[in-house]
Amino acid sequence: MLGPVLLAASRSDRMRRVVAAAPVTRPVVKRFIAGDELDPAMDTVRGLTAGGLEVTLDHLGEDVTDRATAQATRDAYLRLLETLRKDDLGPRAEVSVKLSAFGQSLPDGGHDIALANVREVAELATEIGTTVTLDMEDHTTVDSTLAILHELRRAHPQTGAVLQSYLFRTEDDARALAVAGSRVRLVKGAYKEPADVALQDKKDVDRAYVRALRILFEGEGYPMVGSHDPRMIAIAQDLAARNHRVAGSYEFQMLYGIRTAEQRRLADEGERMRIYVPYGADWYGYFMRRLAERPANLAFFLRSFLPAR
Numbered sequence: 130m131l132g133p134v135l136l137a138a139s140r141s142d143r144m145r146r147v148v149a150a151a152p153v154t155r156p157v158v159k160r161f162i163a164g165d166e167l168d169p170a171m172d173t174v175r176g177l178t179a180g181g182l183e184v185t186l187d188h189l190g191e192d193v194t195d196r197a198t199a200q201a202t203r204d205a206y207l208r209l210l211e212t213l214r215k216d217d218l219g220p221r222a223e224v225s226v227k228l229s230a231f232g233q234s235l236p237d238g239g240h241d242i243a244l245a246n247v248r249e250v251a252e253l254a255t256e257i258g259t260t261v262t263l264d265m266e267d268h269t270t271v272d273s274t275l276a277i278l279h280e281l282r283r284a285h286p287q288t289g290a291v292l293q294s295y296l297f298r299t300e301d302d303a304r305a306l307a308v309a310g311s312r313v314r315l316v317k318g319a320y321k322e323p324a325d326v327a328l329q330d331k332k333d334v335d336r337a338y339v340r341a342l343r344i345l346f347e348g349e350g351y352p353m354v355g356s357h358d359p360r361m362i363a364i365a366q367d368l369a370a371r372n373h374r375v376a377g378s379y380e381f382q383m384l385y386g387i388r389t390a391e392q393r394r395l396a397d398e399g400e401r402m403r404i405y406v407p408y409g410a411d412w413y414g415y416f417m418r419r420l421a422e423r424p425a426n427l428a429f430f431l432r433s434f435l436p437a438r
Contacts (some may be wrong), residue, residue, distance in 0.1 A: 158416055160386040162189070163408040167205075170408035171212055173385070178221045181396050182404050185223045185262060185382070189409035190230040196242060199232030203246040205409075210253045219258035223289075225405065226250065227264045228274055240273050244280060251285045262289035262312065262353075267320040268296055268327065275302065286310045289353065293318035294338035295327045303341045307348020314353035314382060315341055319421065339364055346372050352379045353403070357388045362395070377401055 163173040174184050188205045190198075206224060213222050232242035251261045261281070263274055274290070281288040289312035292299050296318065306313050317334050318327065328334045338361060345352040346368040354365045362381065369379055380401035383392050396402040407415055 158412055161384070161407070161416060162412045163385060163406050165408070165410045165412075167209060167212060167408065170406060171216070173406060173408075174218065174222055175216070177404055177406070178218060180393075182392065182402050183221045183223075183380075184404050184406045185225045187225045187227070187264070187405065187407040187409075187415075188230075189407050189415050190411040191227045191266065191414060192229045192234060193232060194235070196232060196235065199230065199235070199242060199246055202230040203249055206250045207253055210250070210257055210259070213259065214257040223260045223262060223403075224250070224254060225262045225264050227266060228277060229266055229270065233270060233273055233277075240277070243273075244277050247277065248281065251281050251288060255285050255287075260287045260289060260312070261285070262291065262314060265291040265293055265316075268322055271296070271298070271302075282311075287312060289314060291316060291355070292341060293320075294341050295322065295334045297326060297328070299337065299341050300344060303344040304348075307345050307350045309349040311348075311350035312353060313345055313350055314355045315345060316355040335361075343368060346374065346379070353382050354379065355382045355405075357383055357391070359391075362391075366400075 163170040170186065174186065177184055186209060188202065188209060190202055193199050193202065206226065209224060213219055226247055228243045228247065231246040233239050235242055247261070247263075254261050263278055263281075265271065265274060278288060278290045287310065290306060291314045292302055292306070294315060294317050303313065303315070315338065317338055328337060335358075338356070342352070342354065342361070342365060346365070352365075354361065356362060356365075365379075365381070368374075376399055380403055381395055382403045382405055385404050385406045392402055392404060
C-alpha cells in the first residue's frame, strides 16, 4: 500500500524538503548512495572492483528544467570518465545515464539536446574502453530514449538500454533489442505508471519479467539481469544453462547497498556481477524509489527514527 505513496512522494518538492531536513536521513542515505561528490564515490568503486565486482556509475539527477543544468550533467559524466581513465578502471566500470538529466524533457528541442549531450559522453566512454547504459524513466520517455539509443549505437554499438517488465510494450521492445551486440538491462520498474500502460499487480509484473528475460536469453544480445529477487536470479541462471550461455555472455546487476551478501555469492560462483553505484547531491528521487521497491528498505529507514535503546 505504501509503494504508490512513496513513488508519488519521490516527485514532491515539499516531501523532498521534509526528508532532506530530517537529522537521521543522511546516515541512512549513505547505505544506498556512494557520496555527494565524485571522490567518495570513487573510493567505493575502487573497493568494489578490488573485490572482483564490476560497477555502473550513476551521477544522480533527473527532470532538469534548463539547458545549463543539462550541460552540467554532461560535464559531470565527462569528469567521471576522465577519473575512470586515470585509474584504469574502464574495463571494470561503465556509466548509467538518465536522459531527463541531459535535457530530454525540455519543451524546446529536448530530445535533440539530450542526444547531443549524451553523444559526447558516449564518445569519451568508447575512447577509454567502457560503455554507457541509458536508464529508462517513466513511460512517456520510452520512445525518445530508444530513438536516442538507436542513434548512439551507430557509432557506439555497445551502448546499453534498460527495459521495465511492468510496461505492456516491453516484450516487443525486448524482441527488437535481442540482437547481436545489444546490451539490455531488464528491471521490473520503479515509477508510478497508469493502468493503461503498465501492469499493476506484482505477480503479473514478475511473470512479465520472466517472459522478457526468456526473450533476451534466447536472443543474440547481452542480457543484464537487474534484480535482487532470488527467484529471478535462479530463473536467469537456468535460462543461461538452457541457452548454452558461457560466463561473460550475460551479467547480473544489483543496487549498491542492497543484498551485498548475494552480490558476493554470485561473484564467487563465477558470475559476472555489476553493482549500480549512484552518487551526487540530487539523491532524493532515487532514494524514495528504493524505499518504495522493497518493504525491507522502508523498515530500515523508519527504524532509524526510533531512539536507541
